[in-house]
Amino acid sequence: MPVDITSAREALAALPNDPGVRKPDPIVVGDDITRTFGGLKAVDVQHIEIQRGVITALIGPNGAGKTTLFNLLTGFDVPDSGSWAFNDQSLAKVPAYKVARLGMVRTFQLTKVLSKLTVIENMRLGATGQRGEKFFPSIFKAFWRAQEDEITSRADDLLARFKLDKKRGDFAGSLSGGQRKLLEMARALMVDPELIMLDEPMAGVNPALKQSLLGHVKSLRDEGRTVLFVEHDMDMVRDISDWVIVMAQGQIVAEGTPEAVMADQRVIDAYLGAHHDADLSEMDEEALAAQVEAEINAEENEA
């Protein structure tokens, strides 16, 4: 059931911008989740709540533990400690495939399309509860033909929506990077998830496709799904997210609406301010060039 976005946003805007703040209607609740790799504490989250029916962005510098947290929540990695629940059902020690069946489906930072299967076969694979996927019934087509037809028509609808219908019969390996992102998202929708978790959906996508991808992510929310995504592209975060969670060094350092978070001093310190790879303004560039020139001159004079 779609949530009324305006009222949901207002409710969120009224919340304090504290790490681990309680949400009015959380779909995911996690407590004391830790994961160490050797001596490094990759994830150390005391409390996290993901609001239902809105788009939540998870941002932070490289190595902040965003993808690790994704892996832990979806059962692809096992935490050292902690408990977390999806729709009040505990997910500790639940294997990844069961997490997906419960309605919590993720995509990957490096897209995982099945390159030697066609686009439509990739899509069909996404459907759950297929009779034809059981060993003995699969031998006789009569057991699964009707369901397969139904799955195919659903897959075709999604392919049309994501503008991949022309690629239907092509091997997925022949798709471009952006199209792979689209296919992965469309395939995840075949599972009909309540919560869809996108790991860097914009990475490696050309600017033209970015706009349509943004639209697709928004449409996921508008049809009633909850979206959680990891992203470095701050424009995207500002554009489409309703709530932003900021991680640094494995911990949640701040939360809030996009506007509030971007103005938060803790966030600027931890992430935005320390943004070494940000575009330099023209003035910065001139200053830098002058500085380098001066250094070279100084060295020449010494020699």
Next chain:
Amino acid sequence: MDFGSIIDAAFSNAFGPQAIVFALAAIGLNIHFGYTGLLNFGQAGFMAVGAFGLAVAMVRLDLPLPVGILVGLVASAVLALILGVPTLRLRADYLAIVTIAAAEILRLVFGAVETKAVFGGSNGLNGFTETWNSLNPYSKGIDVGFASWSRNDLWAMTVGWVVVALCCLLTWALMRSPWGRVLRSIREDEDAVRSLGKNVFLYKMQALMLGGVIGGLGGIFFALKQASVVPSDYSTNLTFFAYTALLIGGAARVLGPVVGSMIFWFLISGLGAFFSQATSGIDPLIPASVMTDTQASLIRYILMGLGLMLLMIYRPQGIFGDRKEIALDAR
């Protein structure tokens, strides 16, 4: 040089019982490696377990032939289960190590002096083909000009090719289904399949058991067609020759392993007959200073290896494989 006998050897073996043994082993490997991406380097072990299951049940326990076959099949399924539980959760290469080791352990156990009372030591077991032979409807062998088979061969071929056809039919039915789609997807990327709510471990186990049972069927057929089970027949070579047959025909294609086995035996027997003739007699075609007749019996394996390398370089998809499916991987 008697070309007639070279052609006879090549064709007789290409359609003969030995090609059927390899076809069954390779069909099993095709399900493991071709469709699911499981590296089973111990197919000889599955075959040995099938063959010894049959022989022990019939010779030691005096059970009838159908029960013996059933014991052999169940034994290979159990072997798949035992090997799969600890390794299928690990990376693919662990399965390869475990299966090759298990096959060697089994071969040594079956041939050991200590287990002679059960498995018959290095001579193995025989005397279990009474029912099998009594069912033979043929009264004599056949010579069709370019190939010839004995009465026993004809019987084995009749049963064997029917079994091969049924196994191909089963493979075809499974691989066109959503079940087969999950297997092919696991071959590409396990985590993607897991993220879509499929129990990857269960599918890999089912594939390992199915391919192992078909391999076991190959072992059972091997035992019946040569009326004995000898441990040394189930060496690692057997596995790798079966892989060669699979790759010649083309992995992940229903008929690939069958045609591959026939070509494998055509070449091995034809080359064997050619070199044995070329190096024998008073004035051999190839003088003894270049190659002796003992060397001649080995040169065919060297050529086979060379052929396999050339195949992998110039036609990695085998004869039936889809170039597009393979080429994408070479990015």
